[in-house]
Amino acid sequence: MQKIHDAIICGGGPAGSSAALSLARRGLDVLVLDRARFPRKKLCGGLLTWKSVRLLENHFNETMDSLADAGAVNFASDRYAIRTLTDNLAEGPLPFPFHFVDRTVFDDRLLQRAVEAGAGVAQETQVVGCDPDTGTVTCADGRTFRGRYVIGADGANSRVRSSFPSVERERMHRFMAAAIEIAIPKHSFPRPVDHPELYVGFLDAGYGWVFPNRDKVVVGLCGLRSKNSRFPDLFKKFLGALKISPDAVPDWRGHPLPYGNYLHDPVFGRALLAGDAGGFVEPLFGEGIFFALCTGLYAGEAVAKGVETGTSPGPPYARRLHRHIIPELRASDRLRWALFRSMQWVGPRGLGWFATWLNTPLAEMVHGMRSYSWLRKKQWDF
Ligand SMILES: Cc1cc2nc3c(=O)[nH]c(=O)nc-3n(C[C@H](O)[C@H](O)[C@H](O)COP(=O)(O)OP(=O)(O)OC[C@H]3O[C@@H](n4cnc5c(N)ncnc54)[C@H](O)[C@@H]3O)c2cc1C
Known part of the structure; x- marks a missing residue:
């Protein structure tokens, strides 16, 4: 049996x-x-x-x-920034730090x-x-x-x-995003990074990120495949805009990310x-x-x-x-x-104004202190 x-x-x-x-x-x-x-x-x-x-x-x-x-x-970082490939849209303090894990x-x-x-x-x-x-x-x-x-x-x-x-x-397939991510040793990154940076405006339904870690910088991109053809080219464009030397770029790996499914x-x-x-x-x-x-x-x-x-x-x-x-x-x-x-x-500027205007409540929403639904206070049950 x-x-x-x-x-x-x-x-x-x-x-x-x-x-x-x-x-x-x-x-x-x-x-x-x-x-x-x-x-x-x-x-x-x-x-x-x-x-x-x-x-x-x-x-x-x-x-x-x-x-x-x-x-x-x-x-851990208690600041964030939202950027396009060329401009800073918003940055500010966080009510609670983001922590980064290996x-x-x-x-x-x-x-x-x-x-x-x-x-x-x-x-x-x-x-x-x-x-x-x-x-x-x-x-x-x-x-x-x-x-x-x-x-x-x-x-x-x-x-x-x-x-x-x-x-x-x-539906499962349509809303499965492609995600690519690499980790670059801190000394090979073109500039110091001490807070998370999100990059928008150069791909549809997705974004790029630069996350600080103790001895490396994590660079990634995710977006819906149905909205972004030639995803690897977008990643190359992102790396180019960050001025990362091609010699410092390790082999890429990708992984699907459920993104609305x-x-x-x-x-x-x-x-x-x-x-x-x-x-x-x-x-x-x-x-x-x-x-x-x-x-x-x-x-x-x-x-x-x-x-x-x-x-x-x-x-x-x-x-x-x-x-x-x-x-x-x-x-x-x-x-x-x-x-x-x-x-x-209206271009990405609107997002910058929105994030600057509602900085604290939006940060509390991302952290889960407030709900994504009308920024109401959120009570969890664990
Ligand atoms: C590039 C990228 C960046 C991300 N960044 C963040 C972030 O910064 N913060 C965040 O909150 N989320 C992030 N995510 C999402 C996060 O990684 C996932 O949502 C999370 O790992 C889900 O956890 P899970 O336990 O459901 O699945 P997983 O972490 O994927 O674990 C699944 C486990 O199942 C095992 N497994 C798979 N198939 C089989 C099988 N057939 N038989 C037996 N075992 C199997 C795997 O080995 C694995 O151990 C990111 C995702 C990607 C792709």
């Missing part, structure tokens, strides 16, 4: 670790499957907002100091927290299929695992999501999707770490309750998503189209 775990979690990134911690902490039998061996690389700017800091404290018992001691947090160390540390709480992990175990009706997951090496529930936290190209007949594949109903049979697998990324700035941590926590708690009470975890998971996450993503999506369209009509 095959063992039936309380939960199988596919993917051990922020969403998977957060879900695993929720379940293991309640003494449930949870197994995380990840195709990689940790510590593993993940292409990401690593920017954390205030709401991520709160969630890490409350759920993982990690502070920015404990994460800095572990080498996961490597920079994802290799950060993700490994979060997965360790789940393991310490009692979660099992099978590394180098690639999921190739999932049967949401039975909770059976099939791996590339032919092994199968079975759970009372399956949480798909296997990122933007989720295999668990492919087993959902309810997912609109065309969040699912309204990420539950099917015994399977629930969390993080990038469910498209839970904020559609204006592409913030995904918080939404992975938060939806992972929600999915884990819903499954724990379902196992304990013999009820279905789908409705409580959907309720929390529709109360706290989906309204934020929907409002951010509306705002991004308003901003991107206004840039096409």
Whole structure:
């Protein structure tokens, strides 16, 4: 007889670790499957907002100091700038610093927290299929695992999501952004960078970024593929405008970024999707770490309750998503189209005025102290 775990979690990134911690902490039998061996690389700017800091404290018992001691947090900045390739549009102070993490160390540390709480992990175990009706997951090496529930936290190209007949594949694809990112040693960058810089106005439905880290500068670009053909040429243009010497540019890597394709109903049979697998990324700035941590926590708690009470975890998971996450993503999506369209009509200057005029409330919105919906004060439930 095959063992039936309380939960199988596919993917051990922020969403998977957060879900695993929720379940293991309640003494449930949870197994995380990840195709990689940790510590593993993940292409990401690593920017954390205030709401991520709160969630890490409350759920993982990690502070920015404990994460800095572990080498996961490597920079913090309490200023920002928004620019075009030629001009400064807005800059100002932040009500709370942005923290920057090294994802290799950060993700490994979060997965360790789940393991310490009692979660099992099978590394180098690639999921190739999932049967949401039975909770059976099939791996590339032919092994199968079975759970009372399956949480798909296997990122933007989720295999668990492919087993959902309810997912609109065309919409998922249309709103999947391309993202390219490189890290350049600080001494090879043409000038000092001590705060995050966002670059707009040279691509449609997307933006570029320059993020400071302790000993490197992270340069990236993301944008909807349907709106930006020849994406690599746009990245070259961006690097040229930043005056980065071609010799200092390492090989590029790209990764898809869900960018407005969040699912309204990420539950099917015994399977629930969390993080990038469910498209839970904020559609204006592409913030995904918080939404992975938060939806992972929600999915884990819903499954724990379902196992304990013999009820279905789908409705409580959907309720929390529709109360706290989906309204934020929907409002951010509306705002991004308003901003991107206004840039096409009146140029990027309007965005500069808008950001300067509403500096503090907008910064509080990005941090999660205020909602993307009319800048109302936001109460989170973790
Ligand atoms: C270039 C770039 C820059 C970004 N910058 C930021 C930023 O600065 N701040 C921010 O908040 N967000 C950022 N994001 C978004 C953020 O990286 C993601 O939203 C976040 O990593 C989602 O976490 P996750 O746990 O859902 O998925 P992931 O972090 O992708 O983790 C998924 C895990 O699943 C595993 N996996 C995948 N497929 C399988 C399989 N078939 N079988 C088994 N295991 C599998 C992977 O190995 C991985 O460990 C950025 C994204 C990109 C692409």
